[in-house]
Amino acid sequence: MDEEAPSGVNPRIPNMARMYDYALGGKDNFAADREAVQKLFAMSPENRYVPLANRRFLRRAVRYAVEQGIEQFLDLGAGLPSQGNVHEVASRARVVYVDHDPVVAVHARALLATDESRVSLVQGDLREPETILKHPEVVRLIDFSRPVAVLFVSVLHGVADAEDPAGLVRAYARPLAPGSHLILSHLTREGHPAELVRRKEEVFARSNTVFSYRGRAEILSYFEGFELVEPGLTAVTAWRPDDPVPDADLEAAGSWWLGGVGRRAEGQ
Secondary structure: OOOOOOOOOOOOOOOHHHHHHHHOOOOOOOHHHHHHHHHHHHHOHHHHHHHHHHHHHHHHHHHHHHHOOOOEEEEEOOOOOOOOOHHHHOOOOEEEEEEOOHHHHHHHHHHHHHHOOOEEEEEOOOOOHHHHHOOHHHHHHOOOOOOOEEEEEOOHHHOOHHHOHHHHHHHHHOOOOOOOEEEEEEEEOOOOOHHHHHHHHHHHHOOOOOOOOEOHHHHHHOOOOOEEOOOOOEEHHHOOOOOOOOOHHHHHHHOOEEEEEEEOOOOO
16 A cells, blocks of 8 residues: 555554554555554564464354354454455355444455445444444344354454443443354463563554553453353464464464453343
């Protein structure tokens, strides 16, 4: 992408979605995004693989949900389209992506134009659940009387404590039918030097989204009302891995994420 930005976009301020895109090898990013990501890469070698570890978790978790009979997905804070999106893994499901970023909206709508009967994008803020849940595209594609998979993958660490991330999860969980699934991953500070975590948070503080690396107990609390499926809340690389032989780089990167899948049981 050149430095000519869509209206309302400041290319000089790093953006979470575009940084993630660059780290995954994408082209929809600006110099400021690339500079911020390179700072993260320089802090520790495994940072280069952190987005990949999370993306692979997303694919495995979505595939698991499909195997459980889930046919509709609500992906909150979806980010820029990249290989292995939800609608590609769940190729027969109805999918609604939600993101507030105008760059995401432009590229996602172009990509999804041929799948409008089952896939859509809502440009909106996930911190406004009542607005999102009542949006015409959500109403058109998602039937909340049947099981739904709701995704908070690599997004809640961008929600400040004052904005009550646990409360947001509860708000989206409220209309879900039994058998629905929650797919969630979150950056964690546990097991890492406090100074390194602080330096990473400083990089994100200069972007459009301030990140909070949270502890296991807090991340686990987001699954209230859901039964965690095996193996529970783990490093994302340890959640039902495809390859029984660990990749050292990915394992190190995966230690920065905790991820899990919960199932909504009867009466919850």
